[in-house]
Amino acid sequence: MIELRNISRRFGDTSALSDVSLTIEGASFTSLLGPSGCGKSTLLRIIAGLDHPTSGSILFSGRDVRDLSAAERNIAMVFQSYALYPHMTVRGNIALPLAMRSMNRLERFPVLSELLPSARRKAVENNLAVERIAALLKIEELLDRKPSQLSGGQKQRAAVGRALVREPTAFLLDEPLSNLDAKLRHAMRAEIVDLHRTTGRTFIYVTHDQAEAMSMSDQVVVIMDGKVQQVDAPRDLYERPASRSVAAFVGDHPVNFLDVAVDRRQLAPPFEDVTLDTAIPGRTVTVGIRSERLHPAADGALAGRIERVDYLGSSTMVSLRLPSGHRLSAVLSEQDAVPVEGEILRLSFAPQRADLFDPDSGQRIDARLVPARASSRPARRDQ
Amino acid sequence: MTARGLLGRTATLAVLCLGAAIVLIPFVWMISLSLKPAAEIFSPDFTLLPSQIAWQNYIKAFTEVPLHRFLLNGVIVCFGILFFQLLLAVPLAYALAVRDFKLRGLLFGLVLAGLLVPYHVTAVPLFLGLAELKLLNTYSALIIPFIASVFGIFLFRQYFAALPADLIDAARVDGLSETAIAWRIAFPNAWPAVTAFAIFSVVAHWNDLFWPLIAVSDRDLATPPRGVLYFRDEEAGSDVGPLMAAATVINAPLVLGFLLAQRRFIQGFTMSGLKG
Numbered sequence: 001m002i003e004l005r006n007i008s009r010r011f012g013d014t015s016a017l018s019d020v021s022l023t024i025e026g027a028s029f030t031s032l033l034g035p036s037g038c039g040k041s042t043l044l045r046i047i048a049g050l051d052h053p054t055s056g057s058i059l060f061s062g063r064d065v066r067d068l069s070a071a072e073r074n075i076a077m078v079f080q081s082y083a084l085y086p087h088m089t090v091r092g093n094i095a096l097p098l099a100m101r102s103m104n105r106l107e108r109f110p111v112l113s114e115l116l117p118s119a120r121r122k123a124v125e126n127n128l129a130v131e132r133i134a135a136l137l138k139i140e141e142l143l144d145r146k147p148s149q150l151s152g153g154q155k156q157r158a159a160v161g162r163a164l165v166r167e168p169t170a171f172l173l174d175e176p177l178s179n180l181d182a183k184l185r186h187a188m189r190a191e192i193v194d195l196h197r198t199t200g201r202t203f204i205y206v207t208h209d210q211a212e213a214m215s216m217s218d219q220v221v222v223i224m225d226g227k228v229q230q231v232d233a234p235r236d237l238y239e240r241p242a243s244r245s246v247a248a249f250v251g252d253h254p255v256n257f258l259d260v261a262v263d264r265r266q267l268a269p270p271f272e273d274v275t276l277d278t279a280i281p282g283r284t285v286t287v288g289i290r291s292e293r294l295h296p297a298a299d300g301a302l303a304g305r306i307e308r309v310d311y312l313g314s315s316t317m318v319s320l321r322l323p324s325g326h327r328l329s330a331v332l333s334e335q336d337a338v339p340v341e342g343e344i345l346r347l348s349f350a351p352q353r354a355d356l357f358d359p360d361s362g363q364r365i366d367a368r369l370v371p372a373r374a375s376s377r378p379a380r381r382d383q
Numbered sequence: 384m385t386a387r388g389l390l391g392r393t394a395t396l397a398v399l400c401l402g403a404a405i406v407l408i409p410f411v412w413m414i415s416l417s418l419k420p421a422a423e424i425f426s427p428d429f430t431l432l433p434s435q436i437a438w439q440n441y442i443k444a445f446t447e448v449p450l451h452r453f454l455l456n457g458v459i460v461c462f463g464i465l466f467f468q469l470l471l472a473v474p475l476a477y478a479l480a481v482r483d484f485k486l487r488g489l490l491f492g493l494v495l496a497g498l499l500v501p502y503h504v505t506a507v508p509l510f511l512g513l514a515e516l517k518l519l520n521t522y523s524a525l526i527i528p529f530i531a532s533v534f535g536i537f538l539f540r541q542y543f544a545a546l547p548a549d550l551i552d553a554a555r556v557d558g559l560s561e562t563a564i565a566w567r568i569a570f571p572n573a574w575p576a577v578t579a580f581a582i583f584s585v586v587a588h589w590n591d592l593f594w595p596l597i598a599v600s601d602r603d604l605a606t607p608p609r610g611v612l613y614f615r616d617e618e619a620g621s622d623v624g625p626l627m628a629a630a631t632v633i634n635a636p637l638v639l640g641f642l643l644a645q646r647r648f649i650q651g652f653t654m655s656g657l658k659g
Contacts, residue, residue, distance in 0.1 A: 050552050071558035083553035087571040100558035162557070 007056035031213035076163035294330035300346035417627035453610030467530035476539030477565035497533035607633035
């Protein structure tokens with residue numbers, strides 16, 4: 001288990017991380033998700049011991065590791081650029097961390113290592129471990145090549161092999177898939193998840209791609225502007241985003257944020273059909289509706305003129321302008337008829353699944369939209 | 384090819400040939416003289432090729448003075464200097480390029496300032512210092528003044544600074560100490576710079592006459608250029624044939640070495656980036 005307590009990191013006058021507290025369970029798959037420059041890589045480097053927090057503490061299984069180097073923390077890391085040693089073969093790359101651990105200074109010395117019987121015995125053992133890992137990652141035939149002779153995907157595997165070979169306490173991955181093409185990225189995503197299952201180790205995965213984080217992790221940590229915004233399972237992150245920015249960041253499609261006037265429980269158009277389940281203070285509220293949760297319906301509560309249609313094959317994106325002046329985008333499924341620009345489209349949504357945010361702070365408001373009492377619009381009910 | 388293109392190429396080639404000739408003529412003349420009998424050397428007629436090849440010049444060069452000894456001294460001094468230069472410059476350059484510490488900027492500035500100081504300026508204090516230490520007339524006197532090479536530190540620092548930061552971090556994660564990273568990761572990846580530096584260092588110290596003239600007087604410690612002078616200083620005056628033969632012999636290793644390492648030498652200075 002890895003615990004971060006009130007970690008802050010400043011570079012001169014700029015604050016990269018402020019007051020980050022986090023618990024990462026053993027054997028879990030945790031993603032650090034956020035836009036580029038949000039501090040997620042800095043946080044990973046602090047966990048690795050490559051960087052040090054300005055304040056706060058890090059505990060590995062309850063032990064403070066402040067003074068331990070990266071090697072002493074026994075973490076393994078896969079870098080975005082792979083960082084394979086260019087002058088060594090893949091075999092040399094994977095064997096180096098083993099040699100650094102199993103051999104003493106004398107046994108590693110260039111010429112002596114060939115002569116000392118103990119060094120030769122250890123070299124044979126290490127080589128067996130290298131070949132075992134190579135077989136696991138299916139890179140046996142690449143072992144005697146230099147990194148410059150490998151493709152992106154092969155380098156990726158070699159880098160994973162170097163990290164895996166020595167049974168680390170935690171396995172840190174810094175955007176390892178971002179240099180691969182889309183197809184390979186999908187394949188490697190599945191392989192990393194499999195690797196997590198077979199090794200049963202703690203994985204900490206940094207990414208700016210919400211789809212990667214959502215599909216792979218047990219726990220997602222959303223970081224923005226150096227602060228932890230939300231820590232949750234992927235499903236909770238999607239269903240109950242803690243703030244407007246988290247809602248906007250997570251999910252494949254854009255979220256509609258509509259600022260509407262509110263009076264206790266009553267909302268202004270276009271939400272006259274729904275009310276709040278509890279009264280809230282304030283004059284306006286931001287209603288967040290995911291564009292994939294809007295469906296065309298003859299009795300839909302939201303009607304607007306279509307301004308733009310993007311046909312994507314499996315789905316169609318439409319943008320509408322509501323009479324209230326709000327803009328709305330919706331994802332229509334393959335079965336829906338493809339509308340034409342200029343038409344009026346009626347959309348319905350499940351009010352309970354809309355998210356409410358404070359328009360000033362962007363924080364989630366703990367209230368729900370519910371259909372207005374049946375008596376208010378009897379005509380709709382009968383249809 | 385158009386006539387114009389042909390003309391352009393011819394002109395370019397002519398200029399290059401002229402340049403090459405200016406550089407090469409002294410060498411050709413040296414080889415020519417080294418193969419001529421004594422009588423022919425002072426004949427008023429200009430001939431490039433000797434009428435008969437006088438190998439005895441080379442035999443005299445090796446017998447009159449211990450030329451093999453001078454060559455051996457040259458090898459000991461040059462490689463001694465190079466060994467210690469690398470031993471110091473690699474960790475120092477690594478520290479300046481990768482480690483973050485107070486006064487790093489100042490130290491690097493001092494290294495750059497050091498590049499501006501010709502070593503002749505420090506010759507007198509060095510001589511006095513070595514004299515105090517009773518090291519004059521030893522190999523140490525020929526080697527010690529040169530083991531801290533600011534040029535080497537500068538060249539390696541520039542190369543190490545261009546190494547990807549991830550590479551250094553990966554090595555730290557893999558359990559390498561900073562010294563181990565300098566020698567096992569940074570040094571092998573800087574081989575073009577190392578080759579270029581090695582050639583520079585060896586050429587400079589192999590050809591150096593100034594310092595050996597000051598630091599040693601013992602004939603058995605003479606480096607090749609210092610040794611060649613023994614042909615002139617002898618009471619018989621200049622013995623040009625053997626002198627040129629000896630000059631040819633001491634030049635040959637450098638020319639051969641450069642030809643072997645030419646490609647790496649040029650790479651070292653074009654600093655082609657490192658591909659991961």
